[in-house]
Amino acid sequence: MTVSIPSLLNTAQVAERFNLSASYLNKLRLTGGGPRFVKIGRRVAYDIVDLLEWIEAQKRVSTSECSFLD
Numbered sequence: 001m002t003v004s005i006p007s008l009l010n011t012a013q014v015a016e017r018f019n020l021s022a023s024y025l026n027k028l029r030l031t032g033g034g035p036r037f038v039k040i041g042r043r044v045a046y047d048i049v050d051l052l053e054w055i056e057a058q059k060r061v062s063t064s065e066c067s068f069l070d
Contacts, residue, residue: 008038008045018051 014035015022028034029044035054037046 006047006049008047009051011044011046014046014051018055 009017011022011025014020015025025034029037035046036050037044039045
């Protein structure tokens with residue numbers, strides 16, 4: 001049996017790679033709607049697969065699809 005070990009990134013790494021601020025990621029963790037994350041002790045980590053799925057889910061065709069305009 002082969003076990004796949006996820007590639008985990010910390011908040012600073014995610015912010016840098018995806019051009020987001022760490023505070024925005026922190027807010028999303030608090031309010032929801034952000035990428036899935038794991039807590040290991042006090043450490044917060046993101047699986048790259050979950051990040052890519054979250055990015056895919058953010059795709060829109062027009063601004064009328066955005067909930068903040070409702």
